[in-house]
Amino acid sequence: MKTVKKKSKWKHVVYLILALAMLVYALPMISFNPGAGFVSLFGIVWSAFAFLVIGAHLHFILGVNEEKQRALDAVRRAKVREWELKWQEDGKRGHSL
Known part of the structure; x- marks a missing residue:
């Protein structure tokens, strides 16, 4: 049972690193200017979703x-x-x- 949990945690660590890498790569390219309209809205929603994914993996890894x-x-x-x-x-x- 313990080895399954360790494998599972490693999977979450990898996914966390991938989500962080995507966020770090994409944030400078996303326009958050108020006049950008749909592009700005998409950037905000995408960033919020990325932070949600990161938070979920951290929650699991930390074993809350x-x-x-x-x-x-x-x-x-x-x-x-x-x-x-x-x-x-x-x-x-x-x-x-």
Whole structure:
């Protein structure tokens, strides 16, 4: 389980670096002048989206929700155990008929 999380974090680090590189490359070329109209609007929306992507990857990399993820994993394990018990009980009932 730990190696999967590490691989997953590396993937997010790569995506973060790519998003930052795109932003650094594109920001000087985007016109934010008020008279530019649609071009200016596109630049603002594109930049906002890039910052959202960067923020999402940082959020995951920093592990802000690790406690929440642990709680969800515990619930998931409990449900699997419950399904296994129910499956075993159904199997026993089928054999007794």
